[in-house]
Amino acid sequence: MKINTRLFSRPAMDGDGVNIRRVADFERLQLDPFLMVDEIRSDDKSDFIGGFPPHPHRGIETFTYIRKGGFEHRDHMGNVRAIRAGDVQWMSTGSGVIHSEMPLADASDGLHGFQIWLNMPAQDKMRPARYLDSTELTQQRYPSGRGADFYPLAGRWLFEGEAIDGLVQGLAANGAVADLSLAPGGRASLDLSERGFVGLYLYQGALHCEDGRSFFSGEYLVLQPGELELVATEEGAGMLLFAGEPIGEKIVHMGPFVMNTEAEIRQAIHDYQTGRFGSLELPK
Template sequence: MSLRPILETRPATPTLEGAGVKLHRAFGFHDPSELDPFLLFDDFRNEHPADFAKGFPWHPHRGIETITYVLSGTVDHTDSLGNEGSLGAGDVQWMTAGSGILHQEMPQGNANGQMHGFQLWGNLPADQKMTAPHYQDMPSTEIPVITDDDGTRVKVITGSFWGKTGPISGIAADPQYLDIQIPAGVKRTFPVDTYRRAFAYVFEGQAAFADASAPSGVLLEKEVAGQDVNIRDMSGDRTLVRFGTGDEITVQAGPQGVRFLLISGAPINEPVAWHGPIVMNTKEEIRQAMRDLRNDTFIKAAH
């Protein structure tokens, strides 16, 4: 087994999106090869309804998939195909925009006015860019959760892990999407397929991630919960950790424990032409999408 090196650790950036929703962006709109096949990752978390109530009104997508995971509150969605529904706490929606869809996503706070969720964009390969749009809506009750003897808890949204397989399937990037909680002071190692790009996103507590690129794999300059750990520094709330090549990561939970997403997928390795919510392979395909929007031909007949 080989430990993955840490290529980068960086905080998510405050960003305004939609009709003025305040969120934090971990990556997106820069170098699309960085985490290929993933393009963008947003953490929309607010305590005040005024910061998210205007939501994400009608907008187009083509050539990508969007993955929405709600932790608290709800997200109501409606689209140009006549679909509508609501995602609640723990629910996941995987939308394949394919040839084109217009939709809106309107967040609502919980009883205390709080809203929290994530949205990840996955790229589609050239031969699937113009596939028919479709959804996979998955309630929290259908998503397997595994609890180990030391209290480590893993929610398997997609992919297979520890003998369980997530309910969402047929995704171009064949991703693994895990929601992991580790109790205070516990150190765990998790396998990640060698041929996948991988990142972690910490959103509760703190953790130290072992770094294979440090001398002898030793990263630590401190103790966590009384244990020596191989850590360069602790990664806290809203931190992205981007990994290099290897087949495992090691995590040491901080004194309050840690909760993070561990996401990996097979790179597509194709040219990317990107304009807002539309991601194709060439500039001409982007121009065609813009013409389709102007000419009301963006939504294609079922095929």
């Protein structure tokens, strides 16, 4: 496992007072085509009960994955879905989306989930929005005889010599996301030699590297593409895996908007303020 960059998640707050851990890079673009990973993990309702009331996006794709608890998604296109443990939800926001994500009333045992942002190529940023979720799909998990449990969420993967498709296809820049759990001392192999970007976010336990180093929960590793052998310590490990093709374009970021020029950001703000994104009201 060759590591190009080592990043650390930081505490942050978003939405209506939701406490999160965040890894983001909108300047150096070391995660290209990915931009950000937010992790929400708490058994205390006060950390997430405010949720994410209606807000806009333009120029990005959002990919949400829930491991525990759930959110209700609503958007101005009319989509209303309960996203629960094991589900994923993808929005290619394109020219504009207004949506909300609010904790489910019956999600009383805490919440653990992720929202991932992907950049979109300049040529696609103003196309119509697209939406997809997995609430009506059943996905297989792939256990191995080496203490690994692989859950493909998006894109295509080569895991333990087998080609596996995730729940969702068509992410920007050939993006792929997977959840991998390793038992104490467990191992897993993936062939990522054909990918331009490979990343790994540890959300639980620790990984051991052949050079003697260990990496722990809350770390994001940008890896050298190739054949990857992952080895957990005696703690075991849980991680999200990312792969894609770098877009390589300069971006300008302001809040929920990611475009390529300052003028495009100003236009996004104007369009939102003048109602061109549509509207969304939460039920009372």
